[in-house]
Amino acid sequence: MTNNALKTPTDLKANAVAAVADALNGLLADSFALYLKTKNFHWHVSGPHFRDYHLMFDEQAAEIFATTDLIAERVRKTGNTTLRSIGDIAKRQSVKDNDQDFVTPADMLAELRADNLAFVQALRAAKEVAGAAGDNATDSLIDDWTDAAERRAWFLFEAGRGA
Template sequence: MQIDIGITEKDRKKIAEGLSKLLADTYTLYLKTHNFHWNVTGPMFNTLHLMFEAQYNELALAVDLVAERIRSLGFPAPGTYSEYAKLSSIPEPKGVPKAEKMIEELVAGQEAVVRTARAIFPAAEKARDEATADLLTQRIQLHEKTAWMLRSLLEK
């Protein structure tokens, strides 16, 4: 059945492509955060273990929201590691870094998600896609706040 939501197929496709990159970044950050939750050690273990858990739980919910928006626009959501590896701007960690390096990598990951989300805005605004713009605004706000909180742990 044809989709008739007031956004052209061409615009929906462009937005869905951007959201696919956001989904890949979000899922990759989820995996990295969960990995660090399992493997963190050191004097801040309990604080970081719990903080990372809260962050990966939020990211797990976020991937569903982003994927469902892609589907609402009429396109398949990417859902494999190989697709995410091609689409994501977030590198995988090498080995198991020390706690401070984990925090630095997660700050970089949070900021990468913000940049990816921000890059979709022009297409969403041009198409008057308020639903996607709202999703992007919420994601940007949350990732900027999380990056700030993580950066605060690095201050001497």
């Protein structure tokens, strides 16, 4: 099956929508990387605030994971292809993995907060690309994803006060 067999009809210009798909695939890779890091911290958090952080990380991970299908389907709706493997994610992600044996809860909160804020910047950049392409559907979806990432960063900030 060739790439042309997966082309979905769209009224958007091919070169503009390809740029949007590239931006969305970067967001998708970062979403998977952020999801896995958040689950990693969920599984490995310890200390006196264990229950609160454990539950918050799980809630945030679920929220992040829920957007992955929306992002990938948006890429497909515009006639492009999306990520196919962990290797593809690794090539495209800008969110750095954390493979440390132990991370303090305070460092977990700070790292996830920074990652979510960096994700907000990537979302804003993707929104500009979508706007330039005339892709108002992607532009609109990005608003919701930005609000969710800002909310996560806010919760992580507040939870980290005095952590």
